Structures are given as C-alpha cells and as structure tokens.
Amino acid sequence: xxxxxxxxxxxxxxxxxxxxxxxxxxxxxxxxxxxxxxxxxxxxxxxxxxxxxxxxxxxxxxxxxxxxxxxxxxxxxxxxxxxxxxxxxxxxxxxxxxxxxxxxxxxxxxxxxxxxxxxxxxxxxxxxxxxxxxxxxxxxxxxxxxxxxxxxxxxxxxxxxxxxxxxxxxxxxxxxxxxxxxxxxxxxxxxxxxxxxxxxxxxxxxxxxxx
Amino acid sequence: xxxxxxxxxxxxxxxxxxxxxxxxxxxxxxxxxxxxxxxxxxxxxxxxxxxxxxxxxxxxxxxxxxxxxxxxxxxxxxxxxxxxxxxxxxxxxxxxxxxxxxxxxxxxxxxxxxxxxxxxxxxxxxxxxxxxxxxxxxxxxxxxxxxxxxxxxxxxxxxxxxxxxxxxxxxxxxxxxxxxxxxxxxxxxxxxxxxxxxxxxxxxxxxxxxxxxxxxxxxxxxxxxxxxxxxxxxxxxxxxxxxxxxxxxxxxxxxxxxxxxxxxxxxxxxxxxxxxxxxxxxxxxxxxxxxxxxxxxxxxxxxxxxxxxxxxxxxxxxxxx
Numbered sequence: 001x002x003x004x005x006x007x008x009x010x011x012x013x014x015x016x017x018x019x020x021x022x023x024x025x026x027x028x029x030x031x032x033x034x035x036x037x038x039x040x041x042x043x044x045x046x047x048x049x050x051x052x053x054x055x056x057x058x059x060x061x062x063x064x065x066x067x068x069x070x071x072x073x074x075x076x077x078x079x080x081x082x083x084x085x086x087x088x089x090x091x092x093x094x095x096x097x098x099x100x101x102x103x104x105x106x107x108x109x110x111x112x113x114x115x116x117x118x119x120x121x122x123x124x125x126x127x128x129x130x131x132x133x134x135x136x137x138x139x140x141x142x143x144x145x146x147x148x149x150x151x152x153x154x155x156x157x158x159x160x161x162x163x164x165x166x167x168x169x170x171x172x173x174x175x176x177x178x179x180x181x182x183x184x185x186x187x188x189x190x191x192x193x194x195x196x197x198x199x200x201x202x203x204x205x206x207x208x209x210x211x
Numbered sequence: 212x213x214x215x216x217x218x219x220x221x222x223x224x225x226x227x228x229x230x231x232x233x234x235x236x237x238x239x240x241x242x243x244x245x246x247x248x249x250x251x252x253x254x255x256x257x258x259x260x261x262x263x264x265x266x267x268x269x270x271x272x273x274x275x276x277x278x279x280x281x282x283x284x285x286x287x288x289x290x291x292x293x294x295x296x297x298x299x300x301x302x303x304x305x306x307x308x309x310x311x312x313x314x315x316x317x318x319x320x321x322x323x324x325x326x327x328x329x330x331x332x333x334x335x336x337x338x339x340x341x342x343x344x345x346x347x348x349x350x351x352x353x354x355x356x357x358x359x360x361x362x363x364x365x366x367x368x369x370x371x372x373x374x375x376x377x378x379x380x381x382x383x384x385x386x387x388x389x390x391x392x393x394x395x396x397x398x399x400x401x402x403x404x405x406x407x408x409x410x411x412x413x414x415x416x417x418x419x420x421x422x423x424x425x426x427x428x429x430x431x432x433x434x435x436x437x438x439x440x441x442x443x444x445x446x447x448x449x450x451x452x453x454x455x456x457x458x459x460x461x462x463x464x465x466x467x468x469x470x471x472x473x474x475x476x477x478x479x480x481x482x483x484x485x486x487x488x489x490x491x492x493x494x495x496x497x498x499x500x501x502x503x504x505x506x507x508x509x510x511x512x513x514x515x516x517x518x519x520x521x522x523x524x525x526x527x528x529x530x531x532x
Contacts, residue, residue: 062325063490080322082491084400088407186403192485192492195369195465198429 004029004046006200007193010060010068012053015164016185019091020069024048027207057081057188066193067201072183073162077123084194086201087208089185094164096126096180101151102173107158111136120150121160130160130180148172222321222329234332237523238314240360241334248353250312250336255293257316261285266505267292268475273320273329286318289474291499291514294337299506307340307510314519326491326521335496335516342511343448343498347480348455350496350513355460358484361522364529366486366493368463369429370452371470373477373497375445376426382441383418397426398471426469434466442468445479452480476502484517488528493521 005027011020011034021031029046042049049065054077056070061081068083071092075085098119100107107117120141121127131138141156148168150156162183163169169176187208189201219225226234245252261283264272269292272285287293290313302309314334321327336353338346351368358366376397380390389412396404405426409419425442428434432453438446446468453461465485472481472495481497496515503510 061490082400085403088403190490191400192487192490195429195467195483195485196367196487198465202427 004048005204006047007066007197007204008047008049008064010056010065010070011048011050012056012068012070013050014053016053016069016071016092017050020185023069023089023091023208023211026211027204054078057083060188060190063190063192065190066197067187067189067204069185069187071162072181072186073123073126075186075188076181076183077125079125082191084189084191085186086189086205087187089187089208092185093182094162095176095182096123096160096162097169097176098130098158098160098178098180099151099163099169099174099176100158102175105177106151107177110157117158118156119158119160120147120156122147123160123162126180127160148174220329222323224328224330234519234523237361237519237526238332238334240362241357241517241519242312242314244353244356244360245312245334245336248310248356250310250338250353253294253297253311253313254315255287255290255297255313257286257318258284259287259293259296263296264288264292267295267502268505270319270474273318287315288319289317289516290315290333290335291337291474291476291502291516294339294514295499295502295506295512298337298339298503298510299508302339303508308346309339310336311339312336326489326518326524328520332519333494333516334519335494335514337512337514339503339512340510341513342500343479343513344451344455346511346513347452347498348460350515351452351456351464351482352460354482354484354496354515354517355463357517358522361526363486363493363522363526365488366463366484366525367465369465369467369470369483369485369492370449371467371481372445372449372479373471373481374479375442375468376471378445379422379425379441383414383422385412385414385422393422394471397469398473402427429465429467429469432466434468438468448479472497480513482515486525486529488532489521489525491521493525494518 021034025031034043034048053070054074056068057078059065060068060083110117116137116139118139118141119127120143124140124142127140143150147159147161151159194201264285270288272288274286276284278284294311316330316332318330323329338350392408396408406423409422428437435446435450470481476499477497478500479498483492483495485492494517498513500511503512
C-alpha cells in the first residue's frame with residue numbers, strides 16, 4: 001500500500017492531525033477522505049495510515065509505514081527507536097515544562113527537607129533524564145490521565161508536562177517553574193525506506209522545504 | 212496439566228525444530244558459499260577477557276562476569292574483535308591474506324524487538340591482509356553470493372565510507388567539539404539536530420550546505436559525481452571498489468554518503484544490507500584497517516556479519532510479497 005507519493009505515511013490523530021493533513025494537501029495529496037471519515041484508519045489510495053502520535057515511531061521503525069509525522073516530545077520519550085529524523089515541520093509547537101501549584105514552590109521545600117521531590121508525568125524518560133541532568137533527586141510517578149490533578153491532591157509536588165497555551169495549567173492554579181524544551185512536529189523515516197525509496201522521500205522533502 | 216513456566220532472560224529465546232530446520236537451511240547454504248569462496252570456519256570462546264574486547268573498541272559488552280581469579284570476563288558483542296585477537300595470537304607469522312568465516316552467537320544490550328534479540332546468531336567473514344579496493348570488492352562479492360544462495364531476491368547493499376564525514380569536517384576546519392556533536396547527530400540519524408548544530412557554527416553558507424547535503428546523498432553511481440573537494444579521497448575509494456565489482460554485484464549497490472555504523476573501529480568503506488521485506492538492515496560490515504594493529508599485527512582488513520534471524524524474517528517476508 002503506497003499511493004500518492006509512493007510512500008506509506010503515518011499521520012498522527014489528535015492535535016497534530018489537522019495541520020498535518022493541511023501540509024500533505026499543500027504538497028499534492030488529496031486528504032478529503034481522511035478528513036471526512038473519522039473511523040477509518042487506513043487510506044490505501046493516498047498511502048495514509050492514521051494512529052495515535054505515540055504509535056507513529058513504532059510503525060515507522062518497523063517499516064509498516066515508510067515515513068511519519070509526530071511530535072518531538074514523542075521522539076524524545078522514545079529515543080531508542082531506530083528512525084531517521086528528517087525535518088522540523090514547525091507546527092504543533094508546545095513546551096515541556098516543570099510546573100507546581102502557585103505560591104511558594106513546594107518542590108524546592110521537598111528537596112530541601114526530604115531530599116527528594118515527587119514528580120508526576122506521562123513522560124517518564126524525559127523527566128528522569130531532566131532531573132538527572134540538573135542534579136536533583138526526584139521520584140517520578142507515571143500517570144496516564146490528567147497530570148494536573150496529581151499536585152492538587154498531594155500525590156506529588158510537581159509535574160512535567162507538555163503545554164501549548166498554559167490554559168489548563170492556569171485553570172488548575174499551576175504555574176510554570178522551568179521550561180525543559182520546545183517540541184514541534186517532525187517528519188521521520190524508516191532507515192531501510194530511506195535507502196530503498198530515496199527518490200520518493202527526497203521528493204517529499206523537497207516539496208516540504210519549498211512550501 | 213498446566214505447564215510450569217520457567218523464564219529465560221529478556222532478549223533470548225528458544226528455537227524449536229520447525230524453525231530450526233528453516234534456520235539450518237539458511238546457515239547450510241551460507242556455509243557452502245563461505246567454503247567455496249575459500250573462507251575457513253573458526254570458533255572462538257563466547258566469553259573473552261573484558262580488556263581484550265575493550266582493546267578492539269566494538270560495542271560495549273552487555274554481560275560481564277568474574278572468573279574464579281576475579282578477572283572480568285564479558286560475552287562478545289561481535290566476532291570481528293575476537294578474530295582480530297585470534298589472528299594476532301595464532302597467525303602471527305602467516306602470510307596474508309587470511310580468510311575466516313564464522314557462525315556465532317553474539318550478545319548486545321539492545322531493546323529486544325523484531326529481528327534483534329540480545330543474543331543473536333551472526334554469520335560472517337573476515338578478510339585479513341587484503342587492502343582496499345580489492346579486499347572490499349571481494350567482501351561485497353562474497354556477501355552477494357551468500358544472499359543469492361540463501362534465496363533473497365530484492366536486497367540492496369548501501370555502500371558508504373566511514374572516513375568521509377570526518378574528512379569533510381577536517382577539511383572545513385570545524386572545531387573538534389562541534390564536529391563531535393555533528394557526528395553524534397549523524398550517527399543518531401537526526402538531520403534536524405544536524406541542521407540546527409550547523410546553523411550555530413559560523414560557517415560560510417556553501418560549507419554549511421555541504422555538511423548538511425553530503426550525508427543525505429544516496430542513489431546510483433551518479434551521486435559520486437557530487438563528491439569532489441574535501442570528500443574526493445573517500446569518493447575516489449568508493450569509485451575504485453565499484454569499478455572492481457562484477458555486474459551482478461554492482462547492480463545491488465546503492466551509494467550512501469551518509470552511511471555511518473555504530474561500531475567505532477571502521478576506517479574506510481562501510482556497507483549495510485537492506486531488503487524491502489524488513490524495516491531494519493539485515494547485516495553490514497566494512498573496513499577496519501587499524502584494528503589488527505591494536506592487537507600487534509598491523510594488517511588492513513574488511514568483513515561483514517549477517518543476522519541469521521533478520522535474514523530469515525526477510526526471506527519469509529519476500530515469500531508473502
């Protein structure tokens with residue numbers, strides 16, 4: 001299955017989807033069916049498969065998709081994946097932050113008096129690497145759902161999470177203490193496809209750069 | 212009766228007779244080619260002294276144990292370093308070239324996934340004392356013989372040169388520290404990081420462009436036409452190898468000026484095997500002209516290793532396609 005550009009493209013559902021489809025249309029792929037059909041996952045005619053952003057590196061690494069689009073946050077968290085990172089697409093910008101409740105910073109007090117701060121996150125590796133790099137002892141608490149709840153209930157003193165506008169943080173009385181990195185959408189490729197479908201991938205890159 | 216489950220270590224697995232017959236068919240056809248092309252099979256211990264492996268500079272060992280004298284032993288991570296040791300120790304006075312082949316399990320600290328376990332079987336050759344380009348051409352030829360004999364149909368061989376990017380960095384006088392960061396980005400195949408590192412360096416436009424563009428060049432012999440200036444040496448080397456290849460081998464080759472391999476001991480031509488039926492390389496190799504010298508018998512050498520599991524998966528994938 002590889003219509004359109006001669007490539008199977010993994011497209012992220014969710015926040016990055018609309019701009020990704022805009023982008024693919026701007027380089028000549030007809031994404032009308034993808035936009036109109038929310039339940040279908042595989043669009044053989046245009047060579048598009050849709051999935052959660054965090055699944056994109058899995059499909060691309062295995063070669064089930066030749067190229068894919070996902071956030072840098074996902075790539076940082078799955079840094080062991082063997083994929084090529086080809087292009088910063090610029091959209092989907094958000095910031096990985098360390099946040100706590102407003103007022104005196106409870107994580108500083110925890111570090112001073114107890115030696116360890118507790119941090120809730122969905123980004124375990126990112127958080128662990130960040131605290132190691134900044135020389136702080138932290139107990140990372142992995143949560144799957146709304147991270148903002150964790151510091152409000154006393155589960156943790158701080159959170160590491162991705163924020164675009166900061167609205168959800170503000171609404172939960174949380175403030176950003178540190179910015180860890182800025183994430184944007186990236187184009188990634190399978191290592192073997194990068195060689196065997198070099199012309200198709202370079203053609204796509206050229207069109208994307210020329211936008 | 213419910214079976215009692217006794218676990219085995221992560222990244223290892225059992226092979227049962229149905230699969231074993233298929234693996235054996237592959238290794239027998241590969242062994243036949245090695246034998247015919249003049250490569251003598253060797254065994255070396257799975258356990259080596261850690262300091263011996265460290266001297267070779269391959270992948271860091273994943274498993275270490277102490278022996279009863281307190282010496283640190285490690286499970287080998289490839290066969291290239293043990294064979295370099297073997298040549299220096301056991302063939303100190305033989306006239307080169309020396310030709311060896313092996314079928315051996317090696318052990319690496321990887322995240323186990325399809326076609327890549329922590330313990331895996333490699334089949335490969337080492338051609339010692341045969342300099343570029345003839346030695347490289349011979350290794351590529353044996354590689355194609357082996358893959359053809361195994362019955363793989365659609366494979367391609369990516370061919371590059373490990374010295375190419377370092378030569379480019381040196382020629383453009385990129386400071387060592389910045390050069391290391393660029394190489395790191397290239398090894399991680401992160402072209403976004405490569406581009407942003409380059410934009411931070413104060414290089415002239417055309418030079419920065421060269422450092423970004425050259426490692427993305429891949430395709431037929433026409434890409435070698437772009438290789439003048441600082442990369443001329445490495446590209447001329449690739450051209451010389453290519454000129455020695457028979458048509459059946461040459462048609463399998465894709466030049467890839469950005470090809471880098473993770474092992475630190477490669478000095479010249481490097482190559483990887485790709486097949487559309489598998490998302491990861493089936494194997495690879497290259498020249499390591501300095502490695503034997505580290506063991507006291509300085510000889511140029513080249514070799515390759517194939518993952519038998521990966522080859523098996525690619526063969527079954529091609530069957531279905």
